[in-house]
Amino acid sequence: MEKTTVETMRFLALMVALFLAAPAAQSWSKEGHIMTCRIAQSLLDEGPAEVVRNLLPDYAEGDLSSLCVWPDQIRHWYKYRWTSPLHFIDTPDKACNFDYSRDCHDPKGTEDMCVAGAVSNFTTQLLHYHHGTSDRRYNLTEALLFLAHFMGDIHQPMHVGFTSDEGGNTIQVRWFRHKSNLHHVWDREIILTALADYYEKDTELFLKDLQNNLTQGVWSDDISSWGECEDLSSCPTKYATESINLACKWGYNGVTQGETLADEYFDSRMPIVMKRIAQGGVRLALILNQVFGDQKHHHIPPPT
Numbered sequence: 168m169e170k171t172t173v174e175t176m177r178f179l180a181l182m183v184a185l186f187l188a189a190p191a192a193q194s195w196s197k198e199g200h201i202m203t204c205r206i207a208q209s210l211l212d213e214g215p216a217e218v219v220r221n222l223l224p225d226y227a228e229g230d231l232s233s234l235c236v237w238p239d240q241i242r243h244w245y246k247y248r249w250t251s252p253l254h255f256i257d258t259p260d261k262a263c264n265f266d267y268s269r270d271c272h273d274p275k276g277t278e279d280m281c282v283a284g285a286v287s288n289f290t291t292q293l294l295h296y297h298h299g300t301s302d303r304r305y306n307l308t309e310a311l312l313f314l315a316h317f318m319g320d321i322h323q324p325m326h327v328g329f330t331s332d333e334g335g336n337t338i339q340v341r342w343f344r345h346k347s348n349l350h351h352v353w354d355r356e357i358i359l360t361a362l363a364d365y366y367e368k369d370t371e372l373f374l375k376d377l378q379n380n381l382t383q384g385v386w387s388d389d390i391s392s393w394g395e396c397e398d399l400s401s402c403p404t405k406y407a408t409e410s411i412n413l414a415c416k417w418g419y420n421g422v423t424q425g426e427t428l429a430d431e432y433f434d435s436r437m438p439i440v441m442k443r444i445a446q447g448g449v450r451l452a453l454i455l456n457q458v459f460g461d462q463k464h465h466h467i468p469p470p471t
Contacts, residue, residue, distance in 0.1 A: 194254060195319045196355040197236045199444050202374050203319045204232035206448025215459035218296060222311050231315055238316040253285035254320050256407055257330040263415035265327060265407045282321045283403035289314040290399055293458045315451060322447035324418050325353040327410035341427040349422055357440045360433055377445045386445060393446055394453045413439060
């Protein structure tokens with residue numbers, strides 16, 4: 168498989184140059200996405216790691232995390248506006264479960280247009296890497312960046328939230344002393360507060376702590392179960408189900424409009440945010456190792 172075409176690299180370079188002008192989007196903070204992608208890339212087998220480097224544009228210098236926020240930054244651009252519904256799932260209020268056929272659609276009812284559908288779709292596209300340069304149906308660089316990003320989003324519990332409050336976006340709260348909303352608390356506030364309080368605002372220290380928990384800490388005995396799915400097509404439903412369960416138990420629970428969330432909320436929720444960032448990275452690596460590994464072509468049936 169050849170490296171990304173010159174035209175694609177130039178186009179992506181132009182988009183990166185314009186990122187500063189793009190409006191901020193609500194998602195895991197850039198730090199959260201970066202850590203998920205750094206964990207994933209550190210766990211890649213040799214062959215898949217080379218494929219990932221080959222698919223990345225040259226200016227990324229082999230670092231997947233440098234472009235993991237890209238899908239947030241272009242979601243409101245005309246060319247990519249269709250991707251906006253792919254960042255989340257709206258479920259029935261207080262149902263606290265995820266049903267793919269019921270919930271995975273955009274506001275117009277178009278099927279498969281949600282973050283679980285996106286993970287499945289871009290995984291399927293990446294399987295075409297094995298077809299070589301004769302298969303030009305998909306932009307595999309973009310597919311890789313979308314998959315890496317959406318694996319972060321699907322693990323953010325409030326990205327699988329209730330329809331009426333848009334995953335907590337309309338639930339206004341105070342985070343310690345400043346105004347925020349419940350969705351933003353989970354996207355960004357908890358991560359930034361943890362960085363300030365425990366890691367000297369150094370993402371590398373935060374990442375090192377996550378990696379230590381994976382190798383010899385609180386999650387080391389659980390990692391094998393994180394990868395359990397019947398097949399690649401069933402994994403996104405598992406991830407989304409976990410997120411809505413966590414949203415109900417830890418996100419929404421006890422929160423009322425206009426209240427102040429502070430130490431008690433932060434201390435009890437921070438471990439969950441850390442674990443979801445790590446799970447997203449471990450599972451992204453598992454998918455990429457399987458898709459880009461030496462196995463024969465995989466068949467991923469449509470989700471049911």
